[in-house]
Amino acid sequence: MLRADAGALAIAAEVNAGRASALEVTEAALARICRVDGDFNSFTDLTRERALAEAAAIDALVRKGTPAGPLAGVPYAVKNLFDVKGLTTRAGSKINRSLPPAAADATVIRRLAAAGAILVGTLNMDEYAYGFTTENTHDGATRNPHDTSRVAGGSSGGSGAALAAGLVPLTLGTDTNGSIRVPASLCGVFGLKPTYGRLSRHGSASFAASLDHIGPLARSVADLAAAYDAMQGPDTHDPACAGRPVERATPGLNSTIDDLRIGILDDYFEQNAEPEAIDAVATVAQSLSTRLRVRISEAARARAAAFVITASEGGNLHLSDLRTRAADFDPMTRDRFLAGALIPAAWYIQAQRFRSWYRSQVLRIFDNIDILLAPATPCSATAIGQETMVIAGKTVPTRPSMGMLTQPISFIGLPVVVVPFHRPGRMPIGIQLIAAPWREAQALSVAAMLERGGVVSAPVAK
């Protein structure tokens, strides 16, 4: 008998063995969402008919003795900027609601379907992904299941909250400057932002194409790795998709990490973090037996450059709508997109040139290091509507500052696993495990080791 908070691989094992019905698992997930998501506002659409049809098809395969896939019967949901056939891709906006329904599923949704997973719905986000808190004026704020007066993070807030609330065991998000890692941190779940170009973005609404990534969130490392593996592979429809062959991370999850060289990022990554974030990193570092401190030069400038590139590309992408219907944008994003559209070319080009320089500097660090540790967010979840916060003694605007520690890393597309650190009676907070390009498997194996040791975990919020 499967528990309501059963993980993805546990569900798949039971379904594939014929001990659980994909249809029953799906119906239970849909019922749970309908019963409790009103408290969290993580879902924006349910794909009930599709989900029931997919689940029935999985059960039919199992009855025939045909392999139904490594994620057979696993209910999952996706940020509402992914194309789902027959559904309008809202991307957190009001403007997109008038678009025709998507003609086809996004590539990664097709691949998860091929693995047997069951799409149950789409999830709330900041409008057009321009935010770190999922306080969406059109669809409402997503509330953190650990404390519903607090934000779930963003822009993939629904993706984090749906997991923390125990509604589904697997979700998909996107990350341009931190939008998988921030919700993973604030909601206390695992998240993976792979190397830029690893997973196909085809069929997902763009924000800043230079920086956009897609990735999974889950409540265990094994589930995270299984989803990541199922989605890998070349896709010529995404110009940035590197065409690398599938490099499965699941087989190596329990391999030894004794030979990995691990360091703690200091300087910028400590100066812009509260004690709770620094202490979480210290606890993880201690369990990994490392005290090595590593400095990334010019991290603040990297964050600035990422900001300029994001604003410029985002503003350009929406220029037509900004000209004709600016009032239909979310007030939380509108002025930011407008300003971004007006950025002088010299600023944008210089930011992209600085990116080349910064990448070469950081990659040199990985000559001597395998994994870098840093907080995923400067602090744990803030209150919904909170305009400012104090970080290391400085008052900063809450929303843009929540991604300060993620931006300098995604700026050069390094793969990152966020592991969630829970403390009794306190809000969770995440730690970034940052690897060299294409070394997702190493970061995942470190995450798995921390999880086995009980240092990190993703329990459903009580």
Next chain:
Amino acid sequence: MPSNSLSRKEVETLVDANAAALALPLTEALRPGVVENMSRICTLAQSVMEFPLPAETEPAPVFIHAPG
């Protein structure tokens, strides 16, 4: 703050000029929020602009033809 940040007036001039160049209408209601956001972007951009880069440093994105 970077020494060559723009003044408020200069940011307003930049916003108005670029909005006109892009045929992007800015109502009086929208303008203050856009100017405020551009001020923020300007401060960040100046920190990037003032960093000396070797002349041979190319922009990170590289144009590659699809396989034939």
